[in-house]
Amino acid sequence: MLLLYQVFKDCFTGRDNKTYDFMHFIVVFGFIAFVGFELWEVWHSKSFNEEEYARALMWIYSGGGGGLLMKNWTEKTPTNNDG
Numbered sequence: 001m002l003l004l005y006q007v008f009k010d011c012f013t014g015r016d017n018k019t020y021d022f023m024h025f026i027v028v029f030g031f032i033a034f035v036g037f038e039l040w041e042v043w044h045s046k047s048f049n050e051e052e053y054a055r056a057l058m059w060i061y062s063g064g065g066g067g068l069l070m071k072n073w074t075e076k077t078p079t080n081n082d083g
Contacts, residue, residue, distance in 0.1 A: 015075050023071055027064030034060055 009017065012024045034057065042048050 015077065023067050030060050030064065
């Protein structure tokens with residue numbers, strides 16, 4: 001259970017690994033929703049176009065990656081003030 005919590009924390013926090021980042025949630029939720037909608041379409045229409053799926057997934061990742069990159073440029077590097 002501790003390993004699952006650490007993976008969750010690493011995926012959804014910023015540079016300091018303490019504050020949760022809303023953009024990370026948006027990217028992951030967009031990916032899960034996209035996969036869910038595609039599974040729904042395959043279940044009901046029995047058709048699957050790999051090229052359109054890959055192109056749409058590429059746009060989700062490039063948009064999310066661009067947003068995270070811009071946030072990374074503006075985020076301050078954490079400092080260690082322990083002494």
